[in-house]
Amino acid sequence: MPGKPEVSDLDNGILSFQKTEECIDKLTSRSAIITCSTSCIGRATAPLISQEGADLIFPGRMQTLGRQLAGEIRLDGGRCIFLQANHILMVDGDNTAA
16 A cells, blocks of 8 residues: 555564655654653654654653653654653643643
């Protein structure tokens, strides 16, 4: 199917996708906010969205893990900003939106 990543292997329970030409850089000149970026699906999604060309803002509760992820994204050529935030608190949600 055009534009859909193809599964290339299964390694330690994590699917790896091979980009097809139709997928490369679809998000160039776009920005994305990835919530819950220091764990689970947000942690897995942030680098993938960056690899597609988007600039990222990603809030998360754990500062050390957020800074580590930001470093990984930047080493891979991505642009990102990590915001330490707990979205259970309304003020953190408002600060992320600002």
